[in-house]
Amino acid sequence: xxxxxxxxxxxxxxxxxxxxxxxxxxxxxxxxxxxxxxxxxxxxxxxxxxxxxxxxxxxxxxxxxxxxxxxxxxxxxxxxxxxxxxxxxxxxxxxxxxxxxxxxxxxxxxxxxx
Amino acid sequence: xxxxxxxxxxxxxxxxxxxxxxxxxxxxxxxxxxxxxxxxxxxxxxxxxxxxxxxxxxxxxxxxxxxxxxxxxxxxxxxxxxxxxxxxxxxxxxxxxxxxxxxxxxxxxxxx
Numbered sequence: 001x002x003x004x005x006x007x008x009x010x011x012x013x014x015x016x017x018x019x020x021x022x023x024x025x026x027x028x029x030x031x032x033x034x035x036x037x038x039x040x041x042x043x044x045x046x047x048x049x050x051x052x053x054x055x056x057x058x059x060x061x062x063x064x065x066x067x068x069x070x071x072x073x074x075x076x077x078x079x080x081x082x083x084x085x086x087x088x089x090x091x092x093x094x095x096x097x098x099x100x101x102x103x104x105x106x107x108x109x110x111x112x113x114x
Numbered sequence: 115x116x117x118x119x120x121x122x123x124x125x126x127x128x129x130x131x132x133x134x135x136x137x138x139x140x141x142x143x144x145x146x147x148x149x150x151x152x153x154x155x156x157x158x159x160x161x162x163x164x165x166x167x168x169x170x171x172x173x174x175x176x177x178x179x180x181x182x183x184x185x186x187x188x189x190x191x192x193x194x195x196x197x198x199x200x201x202x203x204x205x206x207x208x209x210x211x212x213x214x215x216x217x218x219x220x221x222x223x224x225x226x
Binding site: 004031033035039040041042043044045048050055056091093095097102103104105106107108 | 116120148150155156157158159160163203205211212213214215216217218219
């Protein structure tokens with residue numbers, strides 16, 4: 001199993017541009033999570049899906065952020081328009097509900113907005 | 115508000131000694147707690163967990179202790195090794211949800 005795959009690994013963009021981060025969860029996992037890591041807030045949950053349905057998006061910072069999961073093997077996190085304060089590492093994680101062993105994380109996307 | 119708190123941003127320990135990482139939580143609905151370890155440029159990886167029905171769980175050199183009355187858990191690493199140098203995140207879940215709430219992390223450095 002290749003694990004959770006995120007792309008791109010690094011993204012540098014100019015303020016105001018649209019950014020799309022991608023995630024392929026582990027096959028068979030039915031929950032998917034998007035987190036953002038910053039020094040001040042640690043790992044902050046943005047949104048999570050269960051069986052492709054958004055369950056909790058209370059962590060999405062504002063309307064500039066949106067996430068989709070069109071099928072069980074793909075999810076996107078979009079920021080439009082991007083701002084310098086969005087610079088962070090964004091992680092995707094997946095799990096099989098009820099396993100009790102937590103999540104499997106991807107390697108993350110380091111986003112820099114200049 | 116930060117429901118899971120790791121008040122020590124960093125910890126430095128000599129190889130062979132014990133490392134103790136601490137975590138506090140505020141939500142009494144939390145009933146499952148986990149520790150994750152993160153190396154630079156990698157995603158966090160699961161290390162050890164504990165259910166609220168237990169007060170201790172041990173896995174090799176790693177032991178997690180839970181004090182429910184104090185809403186406090188700790189991770190003990192004995193003996194510490196240089197390869198343990200990483201950022202450690204405490205996480206909690208509860209209330210019949212998959213959602214994990216993470217702390218801000220503690221950077222552990224184990225020196226020879």
